[in-house]
Amino acid sequence: MKNIKNRLAPVGGVLLGAALFLTVNSYAQETRNIVVSVDGGDPVEVPLEVTQDGKVINWSFFGELAIGGDDGAILTGLNVTADPDPFLGYAIGVVDIGAPSVFGFAFGTPIVPTGPPSDVSVGFSASLTDGGNGAISITPVAPGVPVDGDGITEIHVANDGFPLTNDGHDLGPGAAFVGAPGGAFVHGPFNESGTIGGGPWTWMQLDVNFAGSGGNDFYGLTGSLLKVQGTVPEAGSTLLLTMLGLAGCAVSRRLRLFTK
Secondary structure, eight states, X not given: XXXXXXXXXXXXXXXXXXXXXXXXXXXXXXXXEEEEEETTOOOEEEEEEEEEETTEEEEEEEEEEEESGGGSEEEEEEEEEEETXXXXXXXXXXXXXXXXXXXXXXXXXXXXEEOSSXXXXXXXXXXXXXXXXXXXXXXXXXXXXXOOSXXXXXXEEEXXXXXXXXXXXOBOOOXXXXXXXXXXXXXXXXXXXXXXXXXXXXXXXXXXXXXXXXXXXXXXXXXXXXXXXXXXXXXXXXXEEEEXXXXXXXXXXXXXXXXX
């Protein structure tokens, strides 16, 4: 199984890489690159268009970018929206070609101080398309950050900080589908809301980790985290976009990510 890895040291059992810190008021629109390679092969640049509308930052990649040849993956889209007021949302599109892969993403942003208590609303959904053999699966992978206490490993994990503290509303159990070759399936939507204690929180983070089933299967994932409003902070906050790999997994190929 292929696994997303990085070039940095492990933090709490998770390897973080491809980290981009940007000052909110430092640009109107620009492009930043994530550089990706598989097993030390030729690097591929993933251009992320970064735009700002007031205090809201949006990162986006639209297109189709193959990474790692016949046993890698294809990135078909990545969109992240962060609002410190506070909201965090994402949309991811990947095709798992060749052997099954493990994918990991982490998105985080500073937020206005919230809590205690804090009202949270969390959402997650996945759209899956079989690559041709009539079967497709999506399996949650432990993210290496705090998780809720329901005993179920889930794809979409929501935390506040600092220190990172789980919101108690992780979403997205595993699923497997069988049907006609090339069939499309929907996993979800899953939605939860509630009130959490602690804080005041000044950071929120979404970790998305799953194993695909290879064979050109497509995965389109969307998720969000919304919290109560507070006083808008001064401009100059930062957005962290991180793509991460999981430590301790048996792998046949390793996808390495770093910034340029």
